[in-house]
Every structure is written in structure tokens, then in C-alpha cells.
Amino acid sequence: MSQAAVAMPAAAAAPRRKVTRGTVVIAADRCKGCELCIPACPPGVLSMSKTGNHLGYLYPELAPGCTGCTACQQVCPDFVFEVWRYQEPIVEEDTAP
Ligand code: SF4
Numbered sequence: 001m002s003q004a005a006v007a008m009p010a011a012a013a014a015p016r017r018k019v020t021r022g023t024v025v026i027a028a029d030r031c032k033g034c035e036l037c038i039p040a041c042p043p044g045v046l047s048m049s050k051t052g053n054h055l056g057y058l059y060p061e062l063a064p065g066c067t068g069c070t071a072c073q074q075v076c077p078d079f080v081f082e083v084w085r086y087q088e089p090i091v092e093e094d095t096a097p
């Protein structure tokens with residue numbers, strides 16, 4: 001018995017959404033630029049700034065998608081982060097390519 005290849009219909013692209021469940025207040029003036037917080041953030045929504053603070057150190061900046069997990073707060077040796085969790089998540093369409 002021959003097996004004919006059956007073309008499966010392409011799955012419709014599901015709309016991607018960005019869910020933000022919390023936020024952080026970043027005291028950039030206390031940051032020493034060690035970058036420990038960057039890989040510690042599970043959703044990867046922290047990245048280092050392009051310009052330095054008053055001491056010349058780059059500091060983290062927040063993109064949408066924070067979960068409020070507090071990992072950045074726990075790893076930072078300089079108490080830069082204050083973490084807040086929203087009562088209701090903010091849901092946005094993710095238009096990134
Ligand atoms: S862990 Fe703290 S001190 Fe280090 S880069 Fe992040 S915010 Fe700055």
C-alpha cells in the first residue's frame with residue numbers, strides 16, 4: 001500500500017500577546033552596573049541602559065512583560081529594585097517581528 005503525502009493546512013498564526021503582571025521601580029543612582037540582574041530576570045525584560053548614571057555606571061531598564069517575581073530584587077547587591085505586582089495583568093498585542 002502506498003502512502004501518499006498529505007499536506008497539512010498551515011496553522012493560522014495565533015496572535016501573540018505580552019502579559020505584564022508587575023513592575024519595578026529602579027533606583028538608577030544606586031546601581032553599580034554589575035549586570036547580575038540581567039540574566040536573573042526569567043522573562044528577560046531587563047536590559048542595560050546606553051548611558052550611565054551620575055557615577056557613570058550603566059543601569060537596568062525595564063521592558064513590558066515583568067511578572068513581579070522579585071528575582072532582580074533578590075540578586076541585586078545595591079538594593080536598586082522595588083517590585084510591585086498588579087492586581088490585574090496588563091495584556092498587550094506583541095507587534096515585535
Ligand atoms: S544587580 Fe543591581 S547593581 Fe547590578 S546592574 Fe543590576 S541593578 Fe545595578
Ligand code: SF4
Nearest residue numbers: 041066067069070072
Ligand atoms: S520582578 Fe522578575 S520579571 Fe520583573 S524585572 Fe524583576 S526579575 Fe524581571
